[in-house]
Amino acid sequence: MNRSLPLIEEKGTLIQDAAELVSSYPRTALTVDCVIFGFEENELKVLLIRSDLQAYHGLWTLLGDVVHSNEELGDAAYRVLRERTGLKNIFLEEVQTFSTPDRHPGGRVVTAAYYSLINIRHHQLRRLDNEVHWHNLKTIQQMGFDHKMILDVCYQRLQRRIQEHPLGFNLLPDKFSLRELQNLYEAILDIKLDRRNFRKKFFSMDFLIDTEEYEVDVPHRPGKLYKFNFEKYQKNQKKWFGIDF
Amino acid sequence: MNRSLPLIEEKGTLIQDAAELVSSYPRTALTVDCVIFGFEENELKVLLIRSDLQAYHGLWTLLGDVVHSNEELGDAAYRVLRERTGLKNIFLEEVQTFSTPDRHPGGRVVTAAYYSLINIRHHQLRRLDNEVHWHNLKTIQQMGFDHKMILDVCYQRLQRRIQEHPLGFNLLPDKFSLRELQNLYEAILDIKLDRRNFRKKFFSMDFLIDTEEYEVDVPHRPGKLYKFNFEKYQKNQKKWFGIDF
């Protein structure tokens, strides 16, 4: 960061003291908001909380918090996730900032949006959180603040990412059938996929571990259950998916 | 944004006044930093300024500024670009935030990183900016603050983006030969490309306008000059590159 133009005035009074410089900067309220995705009953779901602001009475909003003065934004987002879902080590990606000056009725609040993918069955709502619920993504209309826009942008990011990286496994139970996997991809991408080609593709990636177990309590021929080979994925991700990640 | 857990204490004193709520948030110094890429002499270059902080005396840093209280982060980044290069309507993309608590020696400063692609010939350095220079990306070693990391992350983003979107044209003059275009891609991706396949690919995309003109002052057979069909790209980008952008 360097100060704005014009520089010439600064030349005479070159600020030697970094602390003095920083203390002269305008200060902004800074938050993170998390789009927490889950998958259940063949529907992509999002965890939302009822707004605690009168201005948005009754509207649902993303889970978020102010950023503490000694933590990174990503850590703040992890903290929100941990506090709200009890889960650790979950997939989390920063998407972008939202900073229109009037986006919060109480004044200037800049937020950084993250999305995460969790296994909805591992998540236990805390008793205190009776204002927190899962919502079917497709039925969400209006939200508080600019959160519908944040949700839309994060969902688009997920749609793009999942076509290049096998992120979907984060949303599934430990063991899953290929039909469940396909249902997940069809729900996220909102398209129909060819069953045979879908299976061929995932088998050829070689990330699936055959558990030798089968579905139970299904009213038809049960499918085989697989696990996702996270270790192999982490080792091979460069080979499969390019430079970073 | 909703307040952090535990919620139960808040229940009793439910904050009705959004302004009062926001005024209770911690406040952070917020900046933007721009990785401004240019292309000249077959090298990918970055516009840098000498740090004005004693702590980083002599080190080069990205161009940035504090975010004003009434502007969006993207607008702040555009403002930096406009002030530093005199250019408008240039490609700019937010990459991610950088917020380690000690990244600035003067105290907590959170920054959002952007990268932009400009035609280096259109850019006129202002007379006052004698501390601003273009640097060959490959030779940049050390930088002030965490700017080397920001630069690396933005460069990786560019490398990925340019494989899916024809962003490279933003770096080239209005009229260019296919050899220049290929040199640009080879410089950005840091790989060698097959000349025939490269040409085939770009012709098949159908974004090139044949100007019927040829290079001059080259010590060999001159190549044809083309323009990029920005309008056609903007109309067809969904068809070619998927959902958003």
Added chain:
DNA sequence: AATCATTGTGTAATCTTTACACATTAAAAA
């Protein structure tokens, strides 16, 4: 025992990507 719903499987056609060589052109040198 018959029916139902879903699983599991292979191949041919199309499209995309890659590898690769030689004639043409204008400038520069002889």
Added chain:
DNA sequence: TTTTTAATGTGTAAAGATTACACAATGATT
């Protein structure tokens, strides 16, 4: 003026990836 040089401009065959598509096998239900 001729020769040399250094690049441009062009096509095809092979390999790989993607798509379209149908039927037998299985276990649960009736």
